[in-house]
Amino acid sequence: MVSHIKCNSASLRSTGEILNILGVDIKYGLSNAEASRRLEQIGPNEFKADPPDPLWLKYLKQFLEPMIGLLISSAFISVLMGQFDDAVSISAAIFIVVTVGFIQGYRSERAIESLKKLMPPKCNCLREGKVQSIPASTLVPGDVVYLSLGDRVPADLRIIESSDLRIDESNLTGENKPIAKHSNSLPSHISEVSLAKPLETSPSSLSLDSGDFPSSVVRRTDSFNSCSWVDGETVISFENAAAAAIIPPQRIEGAHRLTNIGFMGTLVRAGNAIGVVIATGEYSEFGEVFKMMQNEEAPRTPLQKSMDRLGKHLSMISGAIIFCIVVVGLIQGRNILELITVAVSLAVAAIPEGLPIVVTVTLAIGQMRMAARNAIIKKLPAVETLGCVNVICADKTGTMTKNEMTVTCIVTGGLERADVTGVGYDPTNGEVTLEHSDGPNSAITHPNLRRLVEIGSLCNNSSLKGGILYGQPTEGALLCLAAKMQIPDPRATNPRVKEWPFSSERKMMIVQVQTPRLSNPCTSSFFMKGAPDRVLPLCTYYRTACASPNDLGALITIGETERASILAEAARMASNGGLRVLAFAEGSRIEGDFVFAGLVGLLDPPRPDVESAVEICYRSGVRVIMITGDSKETACAIGSRLSLYRPGDICLSGEEVEKMSLHQLQSQIHCVTVFYRAGPRHKCKIVKALQKRGLVVAMTGDGVNDAIALKSADIGIAMGASGTDVCKEAADVVLLDDAFSSVLAAMEEGKALFANICNFIRFQLSTSIAALSLIALSTVLSLPNPLNAMQILYINILMDGPPAQSLGVEPPDADVVSQPPRHVHESILDKRLMKSVLISSFMIVAGTLFIFHREMAADGKVTPRDTTMTFTCFVLFDMFNALSCRSQKKSIFEIGFFSNRVFVLAVSLSLIGQLLVIYFPPLQSVFQTEPIYINDWLLLLTISSSVFMISEYRKSRLTLSKLFQLRKLFRFMRPSRTSVVSSKTIV
Structure with missing residues (x-):
């Protein structure tokens, strides 16, 4: 039975071995019967995803969140107790949060579906001696596939024949440079060697499959006794020198680095090839990615973990409230059913049903802010x-x-150097400066430099238009360099006769022009670029440094010393600067005796x-x-x-x-x-x-x-x-x-949003605890209720309404943004936040009870005026508390009263609503209130502002503490007079 072959294994075997293993004739392909048999045994060339959960089940799974479960319990208890308004508001919160979570989860699962789009619907396959267009899903191991420019590889293929094949593997590797592919087997042992130690091999062992490349050039490269590359990528040597002549300089460290394999989903950018299918579907390299994506679970976010912990803490608090009230009530001899009713009501009120909505709204606002910052x-x-x-x-x-290749340095054959500035393909960005130059334009007019750059433009199939590249990044960099040196495109006046294109086997490109017309007199008609160790063996001469600004340097025969110097310079450029190094040459005949023009170093700049x-x-x-x-x-x-x-x-x-x-x-x-x-x-x-x-x-x-x-x-x-x-x-x-x-x-926005969520929780919990404590104390101490049901409902609306929501849109604070990331296990309810919440709650309860007791002291009875004063006092406490919650560390005088306009509007609307409740007759009857006077307002404002004053005092102490620490640090860093004197003495 024929099965899939691993890419690593297939890359090491010869084409003959692969064809024998797969039982296929490269000229005939598989028969239709054999292909059908293999398809039945192995299965289609598709990705098989696990059947997804139905949408209704995915939606229901959202209810398993701890906070959602707590809210559901609250809504259920509210219904049992007849508090239908609470039940409706809690249910609305549940629906909004669950729906948003479901939509986000559904969108995240589309990644696996997108992976399937990389498989082409059809491909050209050889079956029974005829090339047919068949569905890619019917491919099986052993099928012979024909690839041409623009095709997407339909399965993992072992390349059998190729012609200047280049495949874009960016969707697999992330690197956008097209990879040159070939049909030769890879060596089994590859090791890195130092540039300073060239590999010594027998010249006769080199065998270059050159196609139509001139045999004289092949013989000249064969005679060069070094097989190490200097191309800015890496330098390697091989046990088999013949393999060194045909394999690009890449280490086999992963399947995506195999240069005789075509991978499913990758794109043919140049050339054509014939390949045999070695793996399909989930057995392909993309299939491995597919399976890993299916098995990989996205971790819960820190906020989700924090909300889980908050839900558990609130559950414990609610349980403790019920327990304490029931125990105290039993000791006082109260009715057990009444105690349970009161306790459960308070526990439900303790749960901030507005929290999930505020968190969702705050995150949505952050989403819009980040979109404005390109995230x-x-x-x-x-x-x-x-x-x-x-x-x-x-x-x-x-x-x-930037993913834009850029020339950074030039070295001529006479080792004259020039630096190139600028990034990208805009020639107006940067300039060329000659080392030890006499003038600003010396590089532009330098004959040797101009000739080198002209060769780079002639050996070029790309074009630049308005700073936009059409073609290969390396060639675009060479054209940009020519424009920076104000050299017109020489291809316009030098018609090309023939081209020997760059390939992984040759590692060079040669063009022949009809009548050379360059900036200086030229007798050459052949121009070459390529890897230094490929170009240099074909060169007999190089030019010395220019004797005058108008003449090329003199021709000198290249000796072993000069060759070593040139290779050492290329090695220095590659190793020190991490550059890709190309060599250039010109000659009057293809048989050899080329003139070495120099080196160019290129880099994808940061x-x-x-x-x-x-x-x-x-x-x-x-x-x-x-x-x-x-x-x-x-x-x-x-x-x-x-x-x-x-x-x-x-x-x-x-x-x-x-x-x-x-x-x-x-x-x-x-x-x-x-x-x-x-x-x-x-x-x-x-x-x-x-x-x-x-x-x-x-x-x-x-x-x-x-x-x-x-x-x-x-x-x-x-x-x-x-x-x-x-x-x-x-x-x-x-x-x-x-x-x-x-x-x-985006990270800055994330920090700011968490600070806003903490501010909201601080406000809501302090208000919630204050309301609970006020009613609980009245119940435990057998006092009349200071607030009626409608007033409690109004406070509950304020607690979850506009003032609370506006805290979520507080502008980012520079101090918050500059802080280090918070720890993933850090709870939202940390000690500092809880201390602030408890202090604010205590101030609200103490001030409200003081007003209630003061108003009730005259006759001992609860009147509409008593509840109006108590109710208004609590509402004003709420507003001042919201003001202090805008920042946990900074004073309101630092951040500014009007820096958050939404907050100003929310507080203004809340105060207008309170005035209507007190002074508008129809609402007076609903809330059982009566008008109060100016002196009452002054008293209430004085009492309720205490929560704001205490908060401001605490923040000022934090600021003073920071200043004191900075002062101590400055004094520590500043040398004392004694130390200065002693240091002078030592000197």
Whole structure:
């Protein structure tokens, strides 16, 4: 029985072995009968997802949240006791919160569906000697598939034949550079070697499959006795030198690095090929990602955990209230049924049914704020989670860097150097400066530099229009360089006769032009670019430094010393700067004797805002880790440029992560700042190791390879401009501008939102506890009720209404934003918040009881005036308490009375409502109130403002304490006069 072949295994076998194992003739393909038999045995080329829960069941699962369960209990008890108004309001809160949670959960599951879209509906397959267009779902191992430009690979294929094949694997690897593919088997042993130690091999062992490439060129490259690459990616050597001639410089550290395999879902960007299917459906590389995504559960957010704990705490408080009141009542000899009725009523009132709605509204407001800062929040709880993040795992390409190749330095054959500034494909951004130059325009007019740049433009199939690239990034960088040097496109005056395109086998590109017309006299008609170790063997001469500004340097024969110097310079550029290095040459005949023109170093530059954003992250207690599929040299170079990779930091490869156990990785990961050659499984393992250390992890990504890690991270952040659909669906946040600084902005909003939620909880709990305590004390002390039922209902509306809601839209405070992330296990009801709540509650209860007792003292009876004064006092306490709850640490005089206009409007409406209740006759009869006078208002304002005054006093003490600590720190840092004198004496 024919079965699937693992990509690693298939890459090491020859095409003949693969065809024999799969039992297929490359010229005939499978018969229809055999294909049907295999399809029945193996199954279709599809992803089989577990049957999803029905929508009604998904909706019902939302009711399992602890806070929702508590609210359901409250609503049920309210119905039993006839409090239908409470039951309706609680039920409305439940419906809103459950519906929002259901919608967010439903949207998150669409990521798996998006993965299925990467499979093409049809493909060109050879069956019974005829190429047919068949459904991709019917492919089986052994099918021969034809690929051409623009095709999406329908299954994992072992390349059998190829012609200049380049496949875009960005949706799998995250790296946008198309990968050159070939049909040769990969060597079984690959090891990194130093640039300073070239590999010694027998020249005769090299065998280059050159196609139509001139045999003379092949012979010249064969005679070169070094097989190490210097191309800015990595430098490797092979046991089999023949393999070195045909395999690109990449280490086999994951299936996505195999250069003779075409992976399902990837896109053919150039060339064509014939491949044989080795794996289909869930057995493909994409299938592995699919299965991992299905098995990966998104963790509960810190806010959800905090709300769970709050629900449990409130349940315990409610139970304690019922127990205490029943015990005290029994001791007093009261009726047991009456006691239970009162106790349960108070317990229901203690539950803040408005809390879930306020949290949802606050998060929704934060969602809108973040959208204005280029961060789209897909799942509401993620808004607050951003404020808890203490580790960011950032993908390099497109997030940390611009994904725009840029020339940074030029070295001529005579080792004359020039630096290039600017980023991207806008030629007006930056300039070319010659080292030790005599003038600002010396590089522009330098003959050797101009000739090198002209060759780069001739060996080019891309174009730049208005700063927009059409073609390969490397070629776009060369065209931009020419524009910076004010060199017209030489292709317009030098018609191309023939091209030998760049391929993974040749590692070079040669073009032939008809009548060379360049800036200086030229007899060459052949121009070349490629890897330095491929170009240099074909060169016999190089040009010395220019003797005059108008003449090219003299031609000098290249000796072994000069070759070594050129290779050493290329190695320095590659290792120190992490650059991709290309060499250029020109010649009058294809057979050889080329003139070496020089080297160009290219880099995908970091985004300008990233370094400062990384520094801000470190200052605010957030660690940044860079994960990339690039080589170690490139990764460390970019990390150093961003001040991310510092002395003492560790850099780990995906292969090393693979070999470690989760416990080993967890113990070392605190020292690692850069991971290179990392695949999907490695990223997921890195995230889990960080989470095991109790950290809240944010993961950024743009490819399918990032989707698993995005889902397993506490907060997944996808790139909106360059990200795949799978990645965006799996993420919690989508960045519209792909900028790392937008992550920082979103984290600031997250911190501010949590502070607002805490402010609301502080207000609602203090008001709720005060109301409960007022009624409970009256019941326990056998006093008349200070408030009637309608007045209690009105207070309950205020407690959950406009003033409370307006606290959720408080503008972000700079001090809150600069604070380090809160701990994931930190409770919302921490000691500081509870202390503030209890102090405010005590002040409200004491002041309200004082007014009630003062008004009742005259005759000992409860009159409408007594309840009006008590009721108004409580409402005013509520307003002053809301004012003090706008900030936990800053005085209202610091943040400003009118900085939150919604709050001002909410308080104004509440006070107008209170005036109507007191002075509007129809409402007087409903609430049993009567008018009060100016002296009454002055008394009530004086008493009720005490809660605000106490809060302001507490905040001022905090401010003074901070200033005192800063003063002590300054005095500690400032050297004393004695120490200065003694230091002078020592000197």
